[in-house]
Amino acid sequence: MDAIIVAKFGGSSMADAAAMRRSAGVALEHKANIVTVSATYGTTNNLIKLSELAMTKDWSACEEIILEIREKHLSIACDLDLGNTSSLERLLNEVETLSKGMFLLKDCSPKAFDAIQSLGERLSSLLFTRALDLAWANERKVECFDVRKVLRTDDQFGKATPLIEEISTLCDTHLIDCKYDNVVYVTQGFIGQTECGHTTTLGRGGSDYSAALIAEGIGADILQIWTDVAGIATTDPRIVPTAKLMNEITFSEAAELATFGAKILHPTTLTPALRKNVSVYVGSSYEASAPGTWIKKSCSETPLIRAMAQKKEQSLLTLSTPKMIGSHGFLYEIFKIFNAHKVSIDSVTTSEISVALTIEDSTLLNRKLLGELENLAEVKVEENLSLVSLIGNNINHTAGLGKRIFEALGDINVRMICLGASRHNFCFLVDGERANDAIIRLHDHFIGE
Numbered sequence: 001m002d003a004i005i006v007a008k009f010g011g012s013s014m015a016d017a018a019a020m021r022r023s024a025g026v027a028l029e030h031k032a033n034i035v036t037v038s039a040t041y042g043t044t045n046n047l048i049k050l051s052e053l054a055m056t057k058d059w060s061a062c063e064e065i066i067l068e069i070r071e072k073h074l075s076i077a078c079d080l081d082l083g084n085t086s087s088l089e090r091l092l093n094e095v096e097t098l099s100k101g102m103f104l105l106k107d108c109s110p111k112a113f114d115a116i117q118s119l120g121e122r123l124s125s126l127l128f129t130r131a132l133d134l135a136w137a138n139e140r141k142v143e144c145f146d147v148r149k150v151l152r153t154d155d156q157f158g159k160a161t162p163l164i165e166e167i168s169t170l171c172d173t174h175l176i177d178c179k180y181d182n183v184v185y186v187t188q189g190f191i192g193q194t195e196c197g198h199t200t201t202l203g204r205g206g207s208d209y210s211a212a213l214i215a216e217g218i219g220a221d222i223l224q225i226w227t228d229v230a231g232i233a234t235t236d237p238r239i240v241p242t243a244k245l246m247n248e249i250t251f252s253e254a255a256e257l258a259t260f261g262a263k264i265l266h267p268t269t270l271t272p273a274l275r276k277n278v279s280v281y282v283g284s285s286y287e288a289s290a291p292g293t294w295i296k297k298s299c300s301e302t303p304l305i306r307a308m309a310q311k312k313e314q315s316l317l318t319l320s321t322p323k324m325i326g327s328h329g330f331l332y333e334i335f336k337i338f339n340a341h342k343v344s345i346d347s348v349t350t351s352e353i354s355v356a357l358t359i360e361d362s363t364l365l366n367r368k369l370l371g372e373l374e375n376l377a378e379v380k381v382e383e384n385l386s387l388v389s390l391i392g393n394n395i396n397h398t399a400g401l402g403k404r405i406f407e408a409l410g411d412i413n414v415r416m417i418c419l420g421a422s423r424h425n426f427c428f429l430v431d432g433e434r435a436n437d438a439i440i441r442l443h444d445h446f447i448g449e
Contacts, residue, residue, distance in 0.1 A: 006214055009027075012228035013227070029288065030224065035184065039121050050099050051099070055102060070095075080130045111157050114191075114201045115199045129144040140181065155194045159203040160200035167214075167217045189208070190206045213272050215276070221279065223281070228284060228285070232293040236309070239436050242443075245290075246293050246307065249295055253307070274297075281293070281294055304401070309391070314387050314429065316385055317358075317380070318355070319356075320354040334376065345357050349418060385432055386429070390446070393423065393424065401426065412441075
């Protein structure tokens with residue numbers, strides 16, 4: 001039996017009819033069993049903007065965006081010779097209906113926000129089904145499948161948590177035919193559904209994650225992530241033009257890279273793949289013949305520094321109180337507050353009377369969170385920082401690494417260091433305006449041309 005393949009195509013691969021035809025050719029060449037797609041390029045942003053305008057502006061401003069979405073998708077349908085557009089029209093009408101409700105109520109609940117965002121993927125999957133059907137030329141049956149039938153989540157709208165065991169059971173029930181070449185399913189990334197039938201989303205950029213969940217659910221051999229770049233680079237090529245594409249990287253390294261700022265993969269994508277040992281490939285739908293990057297359990301080479309990334313818009317919170325001296329339970333009280341507010345912490349360091357931790361700048365808008373922390377300790381906040389991460393192997397067991405890093409940084413001040421928790425990551429905070437310079441210097445020192 002051929003390998004079972006789940007292929008995911010991002011928004012740039014869904015940009016227009018030409019991009020869809022090209023992506024369909026890639027899916028055909030690789031004999032994908034399931035294809036997961038993002039919304040057409042820019043559509044999710046338009047849907048978010050529409051939701052915001054519906055609560056604050058006059059209806060004519062909303063109509064302009066609705067018309068833009070409608071014309072874009074109908075134009076692609078025309079270019080793909082999609083004869084019957086009734087299903088497409090129903091979804092386009094749903095865009096207008098939902099936004100009209102928001103406008104009349106001057107309210108957009110998290111549930112409604114997820115519902116309107118889901119329409120981007122639901123629209124693009126209909127169009128790509130046609131593109132893939134043309135590519136297969138009736139050799140295999142192509143069906144548009146509603147992923148909400150299998151991707152079961154809780155009801156945390158905006159960033160729902162997938163229910164892994166239920167997803168696996170539902171995949172066995174609904175997607176079994178794709179494993180035996182009876183049908184190719186085109187489905188949606190980013191969205192799921194509660195047990196009560198309410199549409200949810202997995203958070204911005206969650207299409208990779210949902211594709212990985214589907215790959216895990218059907219027991220796929222390979223998950224392919226097709227983007228507009230030909231693999232994972234040693235750092236952002238927009239910062240360092242000499243950045244190199246990597247042929248391979250381990251799951252552990254890739255997970256650290258994604259978590260600490262690399263945009264090519266959603267941070268949670270690799271977890272389902274690792275649970276079921278699904279090989280992951282990252283390539284470009286625009287350069288499908290390029291080597292791409294394989295993510296594996298182990299690699300033939302284990303360089304000290306394989307790649308680096310930065311996570312922008314970070315804030316440093318320093319909590320200080322003499323109560324920490326010789327006491328227990330203080331860290332528990334701190335993390336209990338962050339847990340209650342569902343706020344993620346990226347890195348932590350401690351001293352005898354202080355705890356320093358990093359969070360996203362946007363979290364500072366949660367005044368209740370800060371108020372509860374101030375009840376425990378004096379809180380100092382520093383904003384507009386960037387978390388720079390060096391990803392590699394045996395980092396915490398390599399003598400002299402810190403010296404090399406600080407020599408390369410030169411006059412760039414380091415605000416906080418986090419080392420020791422992972423042998424794959426050395427990360428530190430710098431001023432946001434110096435972060436690019438830090439990446440350039442470190443890349444030149446450790447990876448070079």
